Amino acid sequence: MSSIDLLRFNTSGSVDDGKSTLIGRLLYDSKSLMEDQIEALERSADITGGGQINLANLTDGLRAEREQGITIDVAYRYFATPRRKFIIADTPGHVQYTRNMVTGASTANLSIVLVDARAGVIEQSRRHTAIASLLQIPHVIVAVNKMDLVDWSEARFNEIRDEF
Amino acid sequence: MPTDYHIDHLQHLESEAIHIMREVAGEFERPALLFSGGKDSICLLRLAEKAFRPSDIPMPFLNVDTGHHFPELNEFRDRRAKELGGKLIVRKVEDAIAKGIAVPAPGEISRNKLQIPTLLAAIDEFRFDACIGGARRDEEKARAKERFFSFRDSFGQWDPKNQRPELWNLYNGRLNEGENMRIFPLSNWTEMDVWQYIKREKLEVPSIYFSHRRTCVRRHGQWLPVTDILPPRAGERVEEVTVRVRTIGDIISTGCVESPATNYDDIIAEIAAARVTERGSRADDKASEAAMEDRKKQGYF
Ligand SMILES: Nc1nc2c(ncn2[C@@H]2O[C@H](COP(=O)(O)OP(=O)(O)O)[C@@H](O)[C@H]2O)c(=O)[nH]1
Numbered sequence: 270m271s272s273i274d275l276l277r278f279n280t281s282g283s284v285d286d287g288k289s290t291l292i293g294r295l296l297y298d299s300k301s302l303m304e305d306q307i308e309a310l311e312r313s314a315d316i317t318g319g320g321q322i323n324l325a326n327l328t329d330g331l332r333a334e335r336e337q338g339i340t341i342d343v344a345y346r347y348f349a350t351p352r353r354k355f356i357i358a359d360t361p362g363h364v365q366y367t368r369n370m371v372t373g374a375s376t377a378n379l380s381i382v383l384v385d386a387r388a389g390v391i392e393q394s395r396r397h398t399a400i401a402s403l404l405q406i407p408h409v410i411v412a413v414n415k416m417d418l419v420d421w422s423e424a425r426f427n428e429i430r431d432e433f
Numbered sequence: 434m435p436t437d438y439h440i441d442h443l444q445h446l447e448s449e450a451i452h453i454m455r456e457v458a459g460e461f462e463r464p465a466l467l468f469s470g471g472k473d474s475i476c477l478l479r480l481a482e483k484a485f486r487p488s489d490i491p492m493p494f495l496n497v498d499t500g501h502h503f504p505e506l507n508e509f510r511d512r513r514a515k516e517l518g519g520k521l522i523v524r525k526v527e528d529a530i531a532k533g534i535a536v537p538a539p540g541e542i543s544r545n546k547l548q549i550p551t552l553l554a555a556i557d558e559f560r561f562d563a564c565i566g567g568a569r570r571d572e573e574k575a576r577a578k579e580r581f582f583s584f585r586d587s588f589g590q591w592d593p594k595n596q597r598p599e600l601w602n603l604y605n606g607r608l609n610e611g612e613n614m615r616i617f618p619l620s621n622w623t624e625m626d627v628w629q630y631i632k633r634e635k636l637e638v639p640s641i642y643f644s645h646r647r648t649c650v651r652r653h654g655q656w657l658p659v660t661d662i663l664p665p666r667a668g669e670r671v672e673e674v675t676v677r678v679r680t681i682g683d684i685i686s687t688g689c690v691e692s693p694a695t696n697y698d699d700i701i702a703e704i705a706a707a708r709v710t711e712r713g714s715r716a717d718d719k720a721s722e723a724a725m726e727d728r729k730k731q732g733y734f
Pocket residue numbers: 282283284285286287288289290291325340362414415416417418
């Protein structure tokens with residue numbers, strides 16, 4: 270049997286910076302979503318009112334999370350490519366759930382810190398980066414998200430990079 | 434065997450699970466291992482062997498028998514437990530109903546919910562402080578939220594909004610009287626990992642996981658086995674189909690999948706190409722989006 274590696278990573282950053290959406294997208298694009306999961310997503314589309322499919326519903330597995338539209342506790346998701354198997358921890362962004370964020374981040378080899386391009390580097394971005402460093406996570410990626418909402422401005426991107 | 438020190442993903446998952454097994458033996462006084470004879474618990478037994486041999490596996494095996502099990506499953510369960518020299522405890526939903534421990538709702542045929550009080554009564558009877566189960570996070574999204582060490586209060590209930598921190602590979606087993614822990618060493622395994630492990634370790638599984646002929650009816654888009662407890666309804670056509678089971682629940686709620694798979698490699702290829710999850714064939718989970726969360730809160734494993 271061919272031997273494949275394992276990469277464990279977590280997504281962090283403040284509430285609404287796009288953690289769950291990024292994971293939903295990775296699962297969707299790697300064809301790791303099954304038909305019944307997509308169906309369940311469609312069925313639940315109305316719970317937060319919008320009537321639109323919300324990829325965040327994939328990882329917000331608890332009723333309270335779906336109703337309030339927030340992530341309370343870490344959710345784990347799995348996908349694989351021919352070369353690698355991935356374990357993702359979708360960790361909560363609210364400061365009062367930091368202990369759950371730390372739980373999910375503690376076993377990661379890589380931490381992705383999401384930053385909303387409009388808001389830039391904020392307290393939670395710094396807190397989560399500091400936690401990644403305290404936990405000695407070997408790799409950290411800062412991902413500037415929602416670039417569409419700043420008209421893909423390279424100047425804004427560079428500003429955030431420099432601030433970091 | 435490879436000669437380098439590279440750890441592949443199955444070895445990584447295996448060492449994580451063995452570590453947890455040993456933690457359980459070290460931290461708890463009266464643990465039990467839930468063994469149904471299904472594929473996940475078959476992996477648990479091999480991990481227990483690796484964790485504890487040449488000693489005896491230091492915990493009994495526990496199974497809640499709904500009375501609606503596939504007969505092939507129970508035969509396998511009893512035989513495997515004997516081969517390993519383990520003590521198998523079986524508690525039946527029927528007996529729990531007779532004793533008034535489990536009370537079916539009027540017209541309730543499914544034994545799924547009635548397993549919960551039966552299990553909680555067994556935990557009480559033997560004063561188990563920890564139960565190792567084969568649940569995996571990839572099965573269902575409420576399960577995706579659960580810790581390796583999942584704390585249950587004195588009513589056996591899970592509080593998903595108030596889980597304990599669990600850092601690195603340090604597990605907090607602290608309990609007060611009457612509380613207990615559910616422990617899931619296979620949390621990070623996927624259905625694919627389970628079959629790759631079964632293949633690598635050459636583990637025997639019940640015959641119903643492989644392709645066989647079975648008399649079924651088509652209902653809600655699934656092939657359900659025809660039995661005394663699930664007779665065909667008026668207008669339903671009974672057919673002989675070539676199927677296998679992907680996940681084993683009760684015989685009245687387990688949809689069989691049409692499949693020609695006769696060996697491990699066939700199954701692995703089939704899963705790699707699958708477009709629905711294994712729980713897609715379980716009627717018990719389709720009830721509502723929070724079906725699993727609700728059952729877990731009541732004490733389900
Ligand atoms: N316009 C835009 N919206 C995004 C982007 N990424 C995420 N969102 C939206 O931002 C909101 C919060 O995302 P979510 O993934 O729930 O954030 P989380 O709280 O960090 O998990 C959702 O309404 C998403 O649809 C993006 O790149 N562009």
